[in-house]
Amino acid sequence: xxxxxxxxxxxxxxxxxxxDRLRATVERAAKSPFYxxxxxxAGLSAASVTxxxxxxxxxxxxxxxxxxxxxxxxxxxxxxxxxxxxxxxGTTGNPTAVLYTRKDLEQWAALVARCMYSVGMRKGDVxxxxxxxxxxxxxxxxxxxxxxxxxxxxxAGAGNTKRQIKLIQDFEVTALHIIPSYALYFGSVLEKEGIxxxxxxxxxxxxxxxxxxxxxxxxxxxLLGLRAFNSYGLSEMNGPGVAFECxxxxxxxxxxxxxxxxxxxxxxLEPVPEGQVGELVLTTLTREGMPIIRYRxxxxxxxxxxxxxxxxxxxxxxxxxxxxxxMLIIKGVNIYPMQVEQVLMTMPEVGQNYLIxxxxxxxxxQLRIKVEIQDEYFVEDMRGLRSLQEKIAHKLHDEILITPRxxxxxxxxxxxSEGKAKRVVDARETN
Amino acid sequence: xxxxxxxxxxxxxxxxxxxDRLRATVERAAKSPFYxxxxxxAGLSAASVTxxxxxxxxxxxxxxxxxxxxxxxxxxxxxxxxxxxxxxxGTTGNPTAVLYTRKDLEQWAALVARCMYSVGMRKGDVxxxxxxxxxxxxxxxxxxxxxxxxxxxxxAGAGNTKRQIKLIQDFEVTALHIIPSYALYFGSVLEKEGIxxxxxxxxxxxxxxxxxxxxxxxxxxxLLGLRAFNSYGLSEMNGPGVAFECxxxxxxxxxxxxxxxxxxxxxxLEPVPEGQVGELVLTTLTREGMPIIRYRxxxxxxxxxxxxxxxxxxxxxxxxxxxxxxMLIIKGVNIYPMQVEQVLMTMPEVGQNYLIxxxxxxxxxQLRIKVEIQDEYFVEDMRGLRSLQEKIAHKLHDEILITPRxxxxxxxxxxxSEGKAKRVVDARETN
Ligand SMILES: [Zn+2]
Ligand SMILES: [Zn+2]
Numbered sequence: 001x002x003x004x005x006x007x008x009x010x011x012x013x014x015x016x017x018x019x020d021r022l023r024a025t026v027e028r029a030a031k032s033p034f035y036x037x038x039x040x041x042a043g044l045s046a047a048s049v050t051x052x053x054x055x056x057x058x059x060x061x062x063x064x065x066x067x068x069x070x071x072x073x074x075x076x077x078x079x080x081x082x083x084x085x086x087x088x089x090g091t092t093g094n095p096t097a098v099l100y101t102r103k104d105l106e107q108w109a110a111l112v113a114r115c116m117y118s119v120g121m122r123k124g125d126v127x128x129x130x131x132x133x134x135x136x137x138x139x140x141x142x143x144x145x146x147x148x149x150x151x152x153x154x155x156a157g158a159g160n161t162k163r164q165i166k167l168i169q170d171f172e173v174t175a176l177h178i179i180p181s182y183a184l185y186f187g188s189v190l191e192k193e194g195i196x197x198x199x200x201x202x203x204x205x206x207x208x209x210x211x212x213x214x215x216x217x218x219x220x221x222x223l224l225g226l227r228a229f230n231s232y233g234l235s236e237m238n239g240p241g242v243a244f245e246c247x248x249x250x251x252x253x254x255x256x257x258x259x260x261x262x263x264x265x266x267x268x269l270e271p272v273p274e275g276q277v278g279e280l281v282l283t284t285l286t287r288e289g290m291p292i293i294r295y296r297x298x299x300x301x302x303x304x305x306x307x308x309x310x311x312x313x314x315x316x317x318x319x320x321x322x323x324x325x326x327m328l329i330i331k332g333v334n335i336y337p338m339q340v341e342q343v344l345m346t347m348p349e350v351g352q353n354y355l356i357x358x359x360x361x362x363x364x365x366q367l368r369i370k371v372e373i374q375d376e377y378f379v380e381d382m383r384g385l386r387s388l389q390e391k392i393a394h395k396l397h398d399e400i401l402i403t404p405r406x407x408x409x410x411x412x413x414x415x416x417s418e419g420k421a422k423r424v425v426d427a428r429e430t431n
Numbered sequence: 432x433x434x435x436x437x438x439x440x441x442x443x444x445x446x447x448x449x450x451d452r453l454r455a456t457v458e459r460a461a462k463s464p465f466y467x468x469x470x471x472x473a474g475l476s477a478a479s480v481t482x483x484x485x486x487x488x489x490x491x492x493x494x495x496x497x498x499x500x501x502x503x504x505x506x507x508x509x510x511x512x513x514x515x516x517x518x519x520x521g522t523t524g525n526p527t528a529v530l531y532t533r534k535d536l537e538q539w540a541a542l543v544a545r546c547m548y549s550v551g552m553r554k555g556d557v558x559x560x561x562x563x564x565x566x567x568x569x570x571x572x573x574x575x576x577x578x579x580x581x582x583x584x585x586x587a588g589a590g591n592t593k594r595q596i597k598l599i600q601d602f603e604v605t606a607l608h609i610i611p612s613y614a615l616y617f618g619s620v621l622e623k624e625g626i627x628x629x630x631x632x633x634x635x636x637x638x639x640x641x642x643x644x645x646x647x648x649x650x651x652x653x654l655l656g657l658r659a660f661n662s663y664g665l666s667e668m669n670g671p672g673v674a675f676e677c678x679x680x681x682x683x684x685x686x687x688x689x690x691x692x693x694x695x696x697x698x699x700l701e702p703v704p705e706g707q708v709g710e711l712v713l714t715t716l717t718r719e720g721m722p723i724i725r726y727r728x729x730x731x732x733x734x735x736x737x738x739x740x741x742x743x744x745x746x747x748x749x750x751x752x753x754x755x756x757x758m759l760i761i762k763g764v765n766i767y768p769m770q771v772e773q774v775l776m777t778m779p780e781v782g783q784n785y786l787i788x789x790x791x792x793x794x795x796x797q798l799r800i801k802v803e804i805q806d807e808y809f810v811e812d813m814r815g816l817r818s819l820q821e822k823i824a825h826k827l828h829d830e831i832l833i834t835p836r837x838x839x840x841x842x843x844x845x846x847x848s849e850g851k852a853k854r855v856v857d858a859r860e861t862n
Contacts, residue, residue: 085583085584126510150511152514155571156565157566
């Protein structure tokens with residue numbers, strides 16, 4: 001039933017495992033220049049840990065800590081033990097770098113393989129990895145997991161949609177890894193090529209690496225004729241494989257044998273009650289080269305209450321509703337881009353792409369939403385278009401409490417990225 | 432001294448090993464639909480092999496055979512045993528696909544690690560892999576080899592030169608993998624940034640994936656302040672790791688425990704004498720998923736006579752002088768692009784980039800060579816430039832026997848690729 005029996009470990013045993021591993025993690029972390037100082041200052045050591053809840057005694061670690069202790073400040077071992085480096089593409093200043101020992105790579109691959117198994121992938125599956133390789137952890141992380149599981153792994157990389165489709169058909173690919181926004185675009189190419197979803201070989205898609213709504217997921221499932229499963233990870237915590245949906249598709253199990261999970265109020269830094277949205281904070285429990293204690297992910301989610309029907313005991317987090325840094329404030333109202341997507345993706349008239357633009361008019365910020373419309377709705381009837389425009393604006397107002405300007409545009413006219421989609425454009429400076 | 436004792440195996444023992452492995456290879460190949468038929472037609476089987484020389488009894492295999500038996504015609508095992516697929520980017524028709532079992536991947540990584548060891552790389556080296564990942568074997572092939580050896584591997588991918596330089600400096604990178612034309616460009620960026628070769632951390636560069644001259648190699652060594660070693664491979668034979676220079680830098684050892692080497696006349700298909708240039712033909716000796724017998728590589732080289740001072744017993748091939756398909760015929764003369772490079776790269780006035788253009792004038796094909804000139808030679812003195820132009824044309828004539836037109840251009844003005852360089856442009860259709 002499970003890839004690893006630990007997935008269904010009793011909660012008591014899991015708490016004991018977490019306690020032991022947290023203690024070992026603190027001991028190990030203290031070997032790094034950064035934590036040696038930080039832990040000594042706080043008067044903390046492995047002895048401070050008697051239960052997983054003791055994690056709250058420890059100070060938080062932020063992206064800035066990683067940046068200012070670049071390149072080796074978090075390292076706990078001889079550099080000669082390292083076999084991999086991944087780094088963020090940070091536009092200015094130091095990147096954040098993550099360093100892996102051989103054991104780290106193996107544990108990471110095993111976690112990713114566990115995720116794949118939990119959505120029904122098995123040895124013998126043909127798996128196409130439609131993701132950028134290189135320093136980005138999404139490519140190589142998923143690649144090593146698929147090989148660990150024993151899938152025929154096709155390192156297709158990003159882009160070149162027609163060639164991707166040819167490989168999928170020729171090798172009867174059964175499972176894909178793909179970014180949600182590119183999956184939507186992929187769906188529109190299949191439509192154009194006349195390939196029906198039921199004739200498209202894959203039965204599983206792993207989607208992640210950018211926030212997306214359940215409405216977008218349902219569209220992907222319909223357009224590609226498969227089941228799409230949410231994947232969550234971030235390079236500071238290895239990369240993909242931190243949390244993953246099981247076949248129940250009711251939240252992502254976060255692997256508590258490898259991470260301690262907290263959800264905190266990003267302002268007070270206090271834990272929020274179960275079920276309430278806050279910032280996800282994670283502690284690595286098995287990392288050798290570069291353990292991280294209480295990392296502020298900036299990702300917003302909530303812990304889901306109750307047990308999953310699949311029998312796994314590890315708690316579930318809800319889909320990522322956005323990043324703490326993503327929030328827009330327009331006319332004094334807090335708006336997350338995912339709220340816009342959620343409205344658009346339920347409307348059959350709306351195509352697979354949209355763009356949110358922030359403009360300035362006088363002293364006021366305004367929201368303009370460009371929306372691709374399905375061909376059959378893009379008629380030369382001005383009245384029909386006007387009424388669709390009003391309908392979209394009205395539905396958006398119900399969700400985000402302000403009325404944006406809505407531009408209807410033809411399919412294929414908005415910028416289409418093969419990597420992470422750029423959903424928001426700030427046009428205030430150029431206006 | 433050696434990564435694997437087999438590198439210095441006595442020739443007699445090596446011949447015996449080849450015989451055994453060739454026999455096993457023929458037996459295994461016969462399980463594939465393609466070779467089952469091909470071997471039966473020729474009346475050949477494992478029993479036909481009593482020495483490595485018996486390879487000549489077997490029919491040649493060409494790229495067209497791979498294409499027309501795509502996708503699974505060369506496969507010898509259950510598809511469930513496969514864990515990797517690489518494919519060529521062929522512009523039309525079927526790509527060529529290469530399929531790997533887990534054991535194939537391990538043997539491939541071990542071969543690449545052996546190559547790296549032979550140029551002085553060790554566990555503890557910091558290795559930056561400046562190569563495209565994905566379906567191209569050059570990226571992942573080298574990557575797995577470096578991890579196998581135990582290097583800290585930075586999967587930097589292609590492009591973004593300034594970021595590459597930052598990572599090299601910050602992590603004190605000791606070894607690089609880089610395409611020769613990009614290495615030349617890299618050198619000119621270092622010059623511009625004021626980074627002296629002696630301050631540039633790497634001591635080793637692995638260069639391959641495109642034909643290049645020894646003159647280009649020497650320039651790379653000077654510009655980057657390191658030693659550059661030639662790497663040879665092709666995806667049909669796994670990818671990189673087929674042949675590699677040792678620290679003697681006098682030809683590339685081709686690993687005869689893994690491949691049987693022949694050099695044939697591409698027209699008569701007969702073996703050419705040792706030391707004479709012909710087409711390289713290779714047979715895999717350890718491949719499980721997809722053994723290939725007598726593959727015509729289209730690459731031109733020669734077997735070097737004599738023993739290498741390093742003590743390795745495996746024979747050496749000369750650098751690839753071109754591809755059988757690369758030959759230009761201008762005014763009835765056979766010209767290989769590498770001949771042009773060889774002349775240009777010895778001239779101190781010439782910069783790091785050039786372009787060969789074939790033009791038509793009336794009924795005659797003409798050669799035009801655009802040459803980037805070093806800044807200090809690019810003076811506003813028409814007479815000086817004219818004389819440099821004549822000097823280059825004259826030196827080229829000595830090598831290729833015709834006098835091309837030579838255009839001198841300023842540094843940085845010719846198209847610069849981050850992948851394989853496009854050295855020849857055919858402008859005959861547009862003229
Ligand atoms: Zn579940
Ligand atoms: Zn040697």
